Amino acid sequence: MGFLKNRHLLGLADVSAEETATILETAFSFREVLDRPIRKVPTLQGKTVVNLFFESSTRTRISFELAQKRLSADTVNFSSDTSSLMKGESFKDTAQNIEAMKVDCIVIRHPVPGAPVHLTRYVKAVVINAGDGTHEHPTQALLDMMTLQEKFGEIKGLNVAIIGDIAHSRVARSNIIGLNRMGASVTLCGPPTLMPLGIEELGVRIDYDLDQVLDWADAINVLRIQRERHGVCFIPSIREYRDLFGITRERLGRLDKQVTIMHPGPMNRGVEIDSDVADSDNAIILDQVLNGVAVRMSILYLLLGDQPG
Amino acid sequence: MSAVAKAQVLDEEGIDRSLMRVAHEIADLYGSCEDVALIGIRTRGEFIATRLASKLREISGRKIPVGFLDVTFYRDDFRERLIQPQIKGTDIPFSIDGMSLILADDVLFTGRTIRAALSEIMDFGRAARVSVAVLVDRGHREMPIKADFVGKNIPTADNEHVLVRMNEVDGRDEVYLVEYK
Numbered sequence: 001m002g003f004l005k006n007r008h009l010l011g012l013a014d015v016s017a018e019e020t021a022t023i024l025e026t027a028f029s030f031r032e033v034l035d036r037p038i039r040k041v042p043t044l045q046g047k048t049v050v051n052l053f054f055e056s057s058t059r060t061r062i063s064f065e066l067a068q069k070r071l072s073a074d075t076v077n078f079s080s081d082t083s084s085l086m087k088g089e090s091f092k093d094t095a096q097n098i099e100a101m102k103v104d105c106i107v108i109r110h111p112v113p114g115a116p117v118h119l120t121r122y123v124k125a126v127v128i129n130a131g132d133g134t135h136e137h138p139t140q141a142l143l144d145m146m147t148l149q150e151k152f153g154e155i156k157g158l159n160v161a162i163i164g165d166i167a168h169s170r171v172a173r174s175n176i177i178g179l180n181r182m183g184a185s186v187t188l189c190g191p192p193t194l195m196p197l198g199i200e201e202l203g204v205r206i207d208y209d210l211d212q213v214l215d216w217a218d219a220i221n222v223l224r225i226q227r228e229r230h231g232v233c234f235i236p237s238i239r240e241y242r243d244l245f246g247i248t249r250e251r252l253g254r255l256d257k258q259v260t261i262m263h264p265g266p267m268n269r270g271v272e273i274d275s276d277v278a279d280s281d282n283a284i285i286l287d288q289v290l291n292g293v294a295v296r297m298s299i300l301y302l303l304l305g306d307q308p309g
Numbered sequence: 310m311s312a313v314a315k316a317q318v319l320d321e322e323g324i325d326r327s328l329m330r331v332a333h334e335i336a337d338l339y340g341s342c343e344d345v346a347l348i349g350i351r352t353r354g355e356f357i358a359t360r361l362a363s364k365l366r367e368i369s370g371r372k373i374p375v376g377f378l379d380v381t382f383y384r385d386d387f388r389e390r391l392i393q394p395q396i397k398g399t400d401i402p403f404s405i406d407g408m409s410l411i412l413a414d415d416v417l418f419t420g421r422t423i424r425a426a427l428s429e430i431m432d433f434g435r436a437a438r439v440s441v442a443v444l445v446d447r448g449h450r451e452m453p454i455k456a457d458f459v460g461k462n463i464p465t466a467d468n469e470h471v472l473v474r475m476n477e478v479d480g481r482d483e484v485y486l487v488e489y490k
Contacts, residue, residue: 029396033382036399038432041382071382301382 003302008127010116011136012177020182024146027291027298033070034294044073047304049105050098052119053130054080057109059265059289060130060140064107067296073304076103091115092122099123105304108132113170126303134168140264141174143295145182147288148219151260156183161213163245164223164272167194167234171264175221176202189213190223190245193234210245211254219260222247224268238271247273249280258282265289312470312487318463319484321476324444327460328357331442332364334458335411344437345409346374350426351397354378354414356477357444361413376401378412383425399429406434411458415473417443420452445484447471 003022006014015023033041049068053061061077068075078098098106105126108116113135120127131137149155160179166172166188179186180203187205188195195206207213214220225241235241242248252259261273261283269275278285319327339345342365349358355377362373377400412426423441430439442458447465463471463486472485 026396029379029381029398032398032400036432037434040432042428043382 003305007303008116008120008129009138009299009303010120010127010129012138012141012174012181013136015138015178015181017181017183020142020145020178023142023295023298023302024149026302027142027146027294028150030070030294030297030301031291033297034290040070040072042072043301044068044071044304047071047073047104048076048102049073049107049300050076050078050103050125051130052078052095052098052106052108054108054110054115055131057130059292060109060137063289063292064128064130064139064296066293067300070293071297071300073105073300091118095119095122099125105300128299128303131170133170134173135170136174136177137170137264138174138178139292139296139299140171141178142299143288143292144171144175144221144262144264145178146291146295147262147284148184148260150287150291151284152218155179158184159187159216159218160184161187161189161217161220162223163189163210163213163220163247165194165225165234166190166199166223167196168226169223171221172223173202176204180204187213187216191235191241194225211251214251214255214259217259219262220247221262221264222273223264224266224272242271246271247277249274249276252277252282260284262288312489314472315469315486315488317483318445318471318486319461321482324460324475324482324484327444328360329364331444331458331460332361332368335361335442336365336368339409342369342371342373344407345371345411346376346403346405347411347413347442348376348378348401348426348430350412350414350422351377351379352478353473353475354412356475357415357442358411358413359477361411361442374403374408376403376405378426378429380422380425380429383429385421385425401433404434405430405436407437409438409440410436411440411442413442415444415475416471417441417446417454417456417459418449418471420450420454423454424452444473445471 004019065075103125107128107130109130110132113133115132116127116129162172176186187207189207189210263285347358347362349355358375362375365373379397379399381396440457443456444460446456446459446462468489470487472487474481474483476482
């Protein structure tokens with residue numbers, strides 16, 4: 001067993017407020033390691049981690065790989081489009097064959113919700129969810145929370161708005177769960193066609209008036225329209241979406257306060273966020289990326305920490 | 310298993326006297342203390358380092374730089390320790406290149422903490438020299454490591470433990486020999 005209650009990190013729904021605080025606190029310690037002349041500690045020497053990616057990724061994949069290398073773990077990368085899956089091998093066989101090679105941890109990204117849970121049935125290794133379809137993306141929400149904590153001192157009492165394609169967003173789901181648990185207020189804003197039915201049951205407010213939401217928010221998390229999940233089919237046009245829900249300098253200029261801007265990436269500049277907003281001093285998007293490595297180091301450390309090597 | 314206090318080894322005055330002697334020994338070795346820095350190993354080592362720095366200032370008139378080391382990520386036994394890691398972070402706000410470093414800790418036992426501290430300090434640069442100062446040396450070394458400056462040697466049995474309390478974190482200064490039964 002690692003230092004957390006659960007052996008795996010499948011979603012933030014299974015992580016308590018106390019554990020979230022531990023993960024963030026440990027991540028801040030790793031941030032200090034990332035600022036050292038030699039950004040590497042021997043903590044996970046002898047551990048082997050496989051990154052099992054069945055879906056495209058830039059930040060998450062590099063971030064996980066860097067986190068593993070910074071902790072001195074051995075890293076193996078798997079990409080579905082260059083694997084035996086192309087020859088007809090099943091998900092189960094792929095997983096069991098990788099397990100047979102004696103790995104300690106599998107980081108999985110998959111287009112199907114629940115794939116990481118499914119994986120735990122076939123392997124003894126620790127499983128970390130790096131995003132499963134429209135379900136959850138726990139490490140992204142944790143790095144978002146870490147960045148908010150760094151910026152504001154604490155998460156409790158913050159007003160955070162999540163704006164955009166909520167229906168297809170695993171980032172939104174994990175953020176809602178995590179932020180609520182840590183005492184922030186969350187409002188969702190986006191086209192009604194991209195707002196999941198019954199999402200209020202997760203303890204969030206819905207508001208379709210972006211200007212009103214910006215007036216209320218301390219920080220906003222801007223999501224892109226997920227073309228790969230047919231998000232564009234749910235809106236009349238990209239131009240109309242930008243007019244109603246795009247974060248533009250003009251819109252922010254109408255406010256009598258500053259709003260902190262976050263984005264999980266990848267950004268569609270000129271659609272959900274304007275370039276000059278994304279590159280402004282109020283944007284903490286690159287801080288999110290740096291904190292991503294620290295948060296993933298923290299997760300790996302806490303889940304793999306005390307198992308015999 | 311229960312812990313029973315066997316004897317008080319040092320009281321507040323005893324701790325202060327021991328640290329003053331250690332400070333004088335450091336000053337004797339390093340003369341003007343130029344290019345000397347203290348690195349306290351968290352948790353209680355940081356207070357040992359801070360106190361030694363203030364005593365060295367009294368003796369040499371020089372302000373000694375103090376840094377703190379958290380060796381959690383460098384320990385070789387943390388996988389077997391079923392405790393929540395208490396990470397406080399490393400903070401060395403100066404370059405260690407060419408410095409004479411003194412690693413300060415409360416108790417020297419197996420030597421594994423000092424081994425981890427040496428590994429970590431190597432990642433920060435190339436010190437000219439590294440020595441070790443401890444308040445208590447209780448023996449039972451598992452590594453080829455010895456202290457250069459010792460406040461008090463306390464020979465212990467396997468079932469004994471040295472408990473150090475310090476004002477800054479525990480509200481009082483004392484060292485007890487504790488027996489596990």
